[in-house]
Amino acid sequence: MIRFAIGRNLVLSVLLGIVVYLTLIPLIMILYGTFRDGPPGTAASFTLANYARAYGDLTILQLGLNTMVFAVGAALVSFGFGSFLAWLTERTDTPLKGTIYGLALFPFVIPGILTTIAWVLLLSPKIGLINRFFVEELGFAGAPINLYSMGGMIWVFGIDNITLPFFLMAAAFRSMDPSLEEAGRASGMSALSTFWHVNFKLMIPTIFAVLLLLVVRGIETFEVPAVIGLPAEIKVYASEIFLALRMYQPPDYNLAGAYSTFYLVVASVGVALYLKATSASERYATITGKGYRPRIQNLGPWRYFTLSLALLILFIGVILPFLVVALTSVVPIYQRPSWELVSALTLDNYRVVLGLDQFYQSLVNNVIVGIVSATAAALLAAAVSWVVVRTKLRGRKLLDIIAFTPMAFPGIVIGLALLWMYLTLPIPVYGTLWILVIAYVTKYTPITLRSCHAALLQLHPELEEASVISGSSWFRTFVRVVLPLIMPSLTAGWFYVLALTFKALSLPVLLSHLGTEMLPVVIYGFYESGRFSELSALGVLLVAGLSVIALATRMFASQFSVQER
């Protein structure tokens, strides 16, 4: 028994050591930088000026308010739509589940800059196709929807992020214990009441985890605040950081770091509250020693209503912007759709993309780095979550908070810290694919961490105890019992991390080097040189490619699902 504990502790110590190494050093470097008046490697001195500039006047309150309205608003949009679709596909007999599942994935894989521009072409008061339709076909006096508003920002970012809640909530719905629902119904509760008192409360860990991830994504994102927010004259923290980094000459990284400490506080407080709210872990255990399978709700004729609603959401939120991207990819330049346009259709843009050497090289790099990073992030998260949920180790909550902080830092801030770190440390990863793996694992482990943590809370310890009592080692129990049971959540997080390596720009643009370019770098190259048609063609190809991976992941995950099919 003692040998058993030593083995376990050794494995856990190594994994936890990796997490601390990956997150704590960049974190300290960034914080150190906020007290300096120049970039690392130059003759800079100690200063408090960055904090004075970042937080020194009252406009910061307006910025903070805007940031929270935007981040929370968008999180609620994503969460509402994502959970609704997840419930339909996991727990009801709504038809066309595969179609709904496939469409809900689209926003995951289209480059963010493309969807943002697609929304400009749909909802701009002047040229937006939807607004034109209202004015020209329905006789409205003026454009009814203004994209350049807080509502527009929330909508665009919210709808672009439905896939994360969709995946994680689907995993939670799949692990629901139906006997608890049946008990609710048997004691005379209505369906709605059961949903509220049983399902909702049991899913609190996942719900909070998803909301926390979404809110942190919302305060950290640059694209929507820059492309829609700045024209709308709505400023958030991210747009200030964006200006400090892109508009100042030279870019002011110390100031950007000082701004990011706000994120750090929000994220740390968020995780602390989350851990407190979910600390009574047994309360959420739905996967127990008893055999069961989640019940599919028979909606009767209502299933056509839920189907229509799902398709409506997906049509407006996902298909319309994708159609704009697809249209842009087959015409020489973007124009309003018309019959004359049909004669101008061309596949030239696809030819350009497919004829580019860097496309293939970066695709191969991206697949390798993405899969390695996502897998490493999932394993580290499983180890950290297990320690946080199952042990009484002192400092375990602090560990969780530290491991979560990289999520809150803008990619470019963390990217620069890593750049400097691996240029100066005697670890030969600079210029190789490894530095990208390190960066992605650092930045995205928080995602798998939250999904894993929530999934472990649903897992009753009695299963592990049973395995250990019947003679399995801890390691074997972890691999054969714990991992398979949290697999749906783990694959959801895994796939999200993989998708982000195809989508997020700020890390690879700084850390890619000769021959280690990633796809977002190629994408951004097209964007900067104004080649929107080629960029759109690349977007369509990505959707096709990642949809295949996603469906394969779903099939893989369903093998581990406790649900009978």
Added chain:
Amino acid sequence: MGLSSKLAKVLPLIGVVAVCFHSAARGDESLIAGAKKEGQLVWYTTTTQTDNKPILDGFVKKYPFIKAQSMRAGAPELVEKFLFERRAGKYIADVIRVLDFDVERFKRESLVARYQSPSADKFNPSMKDPQGYWTTDDYTIKVMGYNTKLVSERDAPKSWFDLLDPKWQGRAMFEILDYRLYAGWEQRLGVEQATKLAEGLARQKVVLRRGASQIAELLAAGEAPMAQAYVHHLEVLKAKGAPVEWIRTFDPLVALRGAVTISANAPHPNAARLFVDYYLSKEAQQIVRTWGKVPAHPEIEPFHKALQSKDLKIQFLDPKLTGQNYAQYAAMAKKVFYR
């Protein structure tokens, strides 16, 4: 060529030209011998991946013993990456192609070397750093474009100050915080006129958007009738049939110059010089021409006919002055191009 650049410091201008001519023929031999030993070249550049390929291919065809690679990134990231590498004592890049202001930053930290390529002998002085650290490969200009479905050529404003007419209120689109545009006004028109223009435009409620390439695309789609955009973006759109045109008579038309420079302590210094010589040669400049900007070589006509005109009132930003006055330019840009 190390010798010739040292001489350039002491000899008068005529002497410099003579030395360059002289050393060009002889230097080539020793450069080639040196580059053969080095066998590699690393080029950091902000030009796009599709554009770089023919340049590298042409170079390797000429010097098949050199393995040439390029790393492409946008301006702020590429500049920072190079600065970080150098401050950490890592020497990877041989040749760097960014904008002239960026090279000024490199000069301040002594990170780049002087090199006056014989290929640039005939270049206009405005295409070279007076101190010999960089040479321009091509430049582009910011122009006032208009959507021909929304504005006729006859109605279009003819000068910057025409934009202050009330009829253009809320109709011209600019990039958020475009301090370089303001810098161009001030360097051309003087502080007084530039301030007058800036304050007038601030009252005109210009349309503000983010991203130069996106602005060109939005102009073509009709988001605003007029927009300040890069001429090469507009010309490409025009060639594809988009309803866009630009106004030739604005004074100034602010230009952004590319700058090619060689890293001090480049790991492959001979290959680096061969590459710069090739890149600025007539042969490579024929390729550069097809990118749509204005090639620096005086004997190569710009690809787009409209840019061949000699009447354009082009204002190159003074890289040193722009660096020194940055705070003031940015403050003015904040008044006009930010709300």
